[in-house]
Amino acid sequence: MPFEVKVDKDTCIGCGVCWSMCPEVFEMDTKTGKSKVVNKLVKEDDESKSIGVVPDELKDCVSQSASSCPTGAITMS
Numbered sequence: 001m002p003f004e005v006k007v008d009k010d011t012c013i014g015c016g017v018c019w020s021m022c023p024e025v026f027e028m029d030t031k032t033g034k035s036k037v038v039n040k041l042v043k044e045d046d047e048s049k050s051i052g053v054v055p056d057e058l059k060d061c062v063s064q065s066a067s068s069c070p071t072g073a074i075t076m077s
C-alpha cells in the first residue's frame with residue numbers, strides 16, 4: 001500500500017539529510033533551500049509540494065530520513 005509523507009516546511013532547516021538519504025522521494029526546493037517532495041510523488045493538488053504519496057518499496061528510506069531529520073520535520077501516515 002502506498003503511504004503518505006509530509007515535510008513540515010516551517011520546521012525544516014534545509015540540512016540536506018533527507019535528500020541525501022532518500023533522493024527518490026526528497027529534493028531541495030531551489031526557491032527556499034528547504035526540503036520538498038519530488039514532483040512525480042507529490043500528492044494531487046498539493047501546491048506546496050510538501051505531501052507525497054510514496055510506494056511501499058521506499059518506506060525504509062523515508063522512515064530512516066524521518067528518524068534522522070534533526071528537527072522532526074518528516075512525518076509518515
Ligand code: SF4
Pocket residue numbers: 007011012013014015016017018019034035065068069070071072073074
Ligand atoms: S532532514 Fe529534515 S531538516 Fe533536513 S532538509 Fe530534510 S526535512 Fe529539512
